[in-house]
């Protein structure tokens with residue numbers, strides 16, 4: 001039976017249906033029994049535990065976003081809680097699903113034709129096919145709408161793609177990568193489902209990261225990569241359609257950042273009960289209680305914001321600025337929270353074995369990916385003032 005986590009202080013998970021609680025419990029069981037025992041080792045080696053993918057996908061974790069693959073009707077709040085649940089054990093595993101379900105399936109779900117959805121969504125949801133999402137480039141990150149340099153040229157029934165991508169998650173072992181490229185003819189950004197076995201496509205792992213070390217990020221080069229017209233996302237007509245995918249995933253990253261904060265907070269609460277200084281557990285010192293209560297305040301405010309932004313998705317009222325505010329606000333609160341939790345653990349707070357250290361380090365990647373804090377502020381700022389301040 002499903003028990004709310006103690007950091008869900010105001011009991012937001014009471015909003016979930018029985019089916020949703022069961023679904024969440026399956027994800028929780030897998031994360032606790034299979035991922036938690038090995039993840040520090042993989043993090044330290046900077047490897048992704050690919051052997052866990054089939055078992056993890058069997059929990060239905062990537063099936064919920066689309067009606068074609070979902071075992072039951074579910075809410076966006078539930079899918080957000082799933083991101084939190086994964087991330088409070090390991091943000092790398094949550095990022096793997098964020099890329100697979102949010103970005104790769106999301107691109108096909110939002111911008112694919114009915115045939116493309118029917119062909120690809122079930123294969124990606126089961127894990128038979130692993131997907132990646134290639135938007136960012138070596139020379140364009142925040143500026144990915146106008147600054148994209150990868151090109152696509154139509155030749156008869158085929159497209160020829162040339163360019164480079166950077167930071168692409170899962171791309172060292174993905175079967176397909178969604179590549180966003182500018183059509184040489186009309187200058188618009190279009191999306192392509194590129195099988196990674198296509199000649200001219202290559203991916204190299206980015207080494208020496210200090211955050212999300214278990215996520216495999218890649219530099220990709222595309223040299224005269226040819227794909228048929230049938231693999232062009234039929235409803236991706238401009239960057240506006242790419243942004244529709246990102247609106248959905250940004251809200252999920254906000255949820256994920258709450259999970260990272262909860263992971264560090266839980267470690268600090270447990271540590272404070274065990275560790276004694278000045279003749280009593282540090283949990284009995286007032287300033288440690290202040291650290292913990294500030295963490296819980298951040299977590300509770302962030303869950304409330306995430307719940308509402310997810311409800312707005314289901315109500316059909318969520319706009320780009322709503323998910324941008326949640327992503328920017330919650331990742332900033334996460335960054336404070338992991339720092340307070342780590343601080344409450346003294347020196348042991350920087351050692352992997354004591355748990356908080358991994359969350360502390362992983363928070364940095366979540367803070368910057370899917371739109372930096374500055375970019376999300378500019379999306380919100382445009383909505384507040386009516387002025388576009390990007391350029």
Ligand code: FAD
Pocket residue numbers: 099133134135136140141142143166167168169170212215217365368369370371372373374375389390391
């Ligand atoms: P830049 O755009 O170069 O920004 C550098 C700094 O300048 C930032 O602080 C930024 O906010 C600031 N800045 C830029 N423009 C302005 C402005 N107009 N006003 C004020 N400040 C500004 N991308 C993918 O396509 N697919 C993935 O799977 C993927 N996974 C990722 C995983 C990880 C671990 C990381 C770190 C990144 C990933 N990314 C991925 C890329 C990610 O989305 C980008 O890193 C992010 O958008 C920022 O781009 P950038 O790193 O090029 O920074």
